[in-house]
Amino acid sequence: MKRSVLSAALGLALAAGLAALPTTASAAPAGSAVQGYSASTYAGSAAEAADNQAFFQAVMASAKAKQAADPTLTTVTVTYDTGNAPSFSGEISEAARIWNSSVRNVQLQESSQGDFSYYEGDDPRGSYASTDGHGHGYIFLDYQQNQQYNSVRVTAHETGHVLGLPDHYSGPCSELMSGGGPGPSCTNPYPNSTERSRVNSLWANGVA
Numbered sequence: 001m002k003r004s005v006l007s008a009a010l011g012l013a014l015a016a017g018l019a020a021l022p023t024t025a026s027a028a029p030a031g032s033a034v035q036g037y038s039a040s041t042y043a044g045s046a047a048e049a050a051d052n053q054a055f056f057q058a059v060m061a062s063a064k065a066k067q068a069a070d071p072t073l074t075t076v077t078v079t080y081d082t083g084n085a086p087s088f089s090g091e092i093s094e095a096a097r098i099w100n101s102s103v104r105n106v107q108l109q110e111s112s113q114g115d116f117s118y119y120e121g122d123d124p125r126g127s128y129a130s131t132d133g134h135g136h137g138y139i140f141l142d143y144q145q146n147q148q149y150n151s152v153r154v155t156a157h158e159t160g161h162v163l164g165l166p167d168h169y170s171g172p173c174s175e176l177m178s179g180g181g182p183g184p185s186c187t188n189p190y191p192n193s194t195e196r197s198r199v200n201s202l203w204a205n206g207v208a
Contacts, residue, residue, distance in 0.1 A: 028119035036128040038180030081114035095156040106203035129161035150187035
C-alpha cells in the first residue's frame with residue numbers, strides 16, 4: 001500500500017521555553033493552547049480545544065493536497081521527532097505501535113524531521129498537546145506526571161490529539177481520551193472502538 005508522508009509546515013523553532021523546564025530538557029516552543037492529560041491539574045477550555053483543532057486541520061490540509069496530487073494514496077503517514085524527549089523514546093515507540101495497530105487510515109512513523117515533536121521536562125500543568133492555533137504543535141511529557149500515571153497511556157492519549165481526538169475526562173478507563181479522569185490506577189493505553197472509528201473516519205483516504 002502506498003503511503004504519503006505529511007510535510008505540513010510544522011517545523012518547531014526552539015522558541016522561548018517554559019520557565020519550569022530543567023536544564024537537562026530541551027525547551028519546548030511557546031504555545032498558548034494546551035490540552036492536558038489530567039483533569040485534576042488542567043482541564044483545558046473550549047478556546048484551547050478549538051486551537052488544537054486548528055492544528056489538526058492544518059495537518060489535514062496537507063493530506064488533502066497530497067491526495068489531490070495522487071488519488072491512489074490511501075494511507076497517510078504522520079512523522080514525529082523524539083530527539084527532545086530521549087527519556088520517553090520507549091513509551092513513544094509503544095504509543096505509536098498501539099495507534100498503528102488500532103487504525104488503518106493513518107500511521108505514525110519516527111523521523112528526525114517529524115511533522116510534530118515530543119518534548120520532556122517539568123511543568124505544573126503536567127503532560128499536554130500544545131498548539132499556537134496556526135498549524136504548529138508539539139507534545140510535552142511531564143516527568144512527575146509520568147511517574148504518577150501510566151506513561152504509555154499518557155503518551156498515547158496526547159498522541160490522540162494529533163490524530164484529531166479531543167479530551168473527554170468524564171469517560172471510563174476504557175476510553176483513552178478520558179486521560180487522567182479515571183485516576184492513576186487506570187493503565188489502559190488503547191483507544192476504544194469509538195475512538196478508533198473516529199480516527200479512521202477523520203483520516204479516511206487521507207482527507208477529512
